[in-house]
Amino acid sequence: MRILVFGTTGQLARELLRRAPEGVAVQAVGRDTADLTDPAACAAAVAATDADLILNAAAYTAVDQAETDRATADLVNGEAPGAMARAAAARGLPFLHVSTDYVFDGSGTRPWSEGDPVAPLGAYGASKLLGEHRVAEAGGQAVILRTAWVFSAHGKNFVKTMLRVGAEREVLSVVDDQRGGPTAATDIADALFTIAAAFGKGRGVPGIYHFAGAPTVSWADFAEAIFAASSLPRKPVVNRIPSSDYPTPAKRPGNSALDCSLLVKTYGITQPDWRKSLADVIGELEAEA
Template identity: 75%
Template sequence: MKALVFGTTGQLGIELARTAPRGTLLLAFGREAADLTHPATCAALVAATDADVVINAAAYTAVDAAETDRETARLVNAAAPGAMAKAAAARALPFLHVSTDYVFDGSGTRPWREDDPTAPLGAYGATKLEGERLVGAAGGPHVILRTSWVFSAHGRNFVRTMLRLGAERDRLSVVDDQRGGPSAAADIARALWAIARAFAEGRGQDGVFHYAGAPAVTWAGFAEAIFAASSLPRKPEVARIATADYPTPARRPANSVLDCTRIGAVYGIEQPDWRASLARVIRELETT
């Protein structure tokens, strides 16, 4: 299988390269070769490829910055994926696109299902939702994979931030009224490869799927788990605070928990336990 991957320098792009199945030929494009603020350039790369599948792991993920830089966020999260999906559809190439829990408003307490009404709270979620719609409207074989709270041993993410701050401070204030499913980038990458393989074997099914770690936890609970799994000689105290006590330019969903039943039923992909993945990430961070 030959795969064309966009977003190779991000958390997910790095893990896609590390977890690629044996025998997979990776055609990887980072920002220097495929700038998603230029959708036509990215679409041209798809149109010229001889790959069997296209995976878009690139995104504008600066949630707060998107509130004042909406046009860039829209180019990267909506216009470029839409253009690439059209180019892939013209070639009948499966297009796998990663989206987010931020397409929902975070209300309620039950996990979000794929067919639940969307209502983004801010620019980031709105541009990601527009990207989903453009990918679906392109008309080709496609999968939109929504995930949440991505972490890994590289890039900017909550795990690395907590470990850095935990080594510097005795006490950290962390939000305790937002719940979600932490998702290891490596687990998401493996799920994407499983879907790509299904398309290669003629078993692929189009649509939106949810994939995130379990069990559900708050940011404060996640922070405590991070410190417990680490080898920090002094574990900082986690002070549980409300979202209102930590104002940000963009509103965050209070409920980011995703129902991952459908991906298991269609693709046989089980929801991962983020605690096991967290242990592996921390082990990598502490041994490299």
């Protein structure tokens, strides 16, 4: 199977490139070939490929910056995926697209199901929801995989930030009233390869699915787990604070927990234990250091 992946340097794209199963050839497309602010260029890349499946692993992920740069966020997260999806549908190619928990307003305590009402709190979530709408409107064989709290040994993420700051401070204040399922980019990549394989065998089922790590925790819980799994000689104390004590330009969802049962039922992909994946990521980071 040949897979055309949009994205080369992001957390997920890097894992897709290095975790491709035997018999799967991944061709990654970067900005030099298809700038995500140019939807027509993205569509042209799909039209020209000899791949069997298209996978969009690229996104505008600067949540706070999106509040003042909404036009770019909408282009990259909304219109570009739509152009990819339409070009894929025109050729009869399956299209896999990654979305986010930020399409929900974060209310309540129950994990969000695929059919729950969407109501983004900010520009980033709205841009990702626009992408979902554009992909659905394309009418092809598309899977939208919503995920949350992505971490890896690459790029910018909460794990790397905590390890860096934790080595410098004795006490860290971390938000304790936002809850979600940390999800390793490695696990997302593996899930996407499983879905791609199903399409390759003619068994793919289009639709929206949720995928996140388990168990659900707060950011403060996650921080403590990071320090416990690390080899920092002095573990910082986590001071648990409410979101109101850490204001940001974009409001974050309080409840980012995702109900992943539909993905289990349809593709047999179970929720990964993020604690195991966290140990692997920290091991990789410390080996590199």
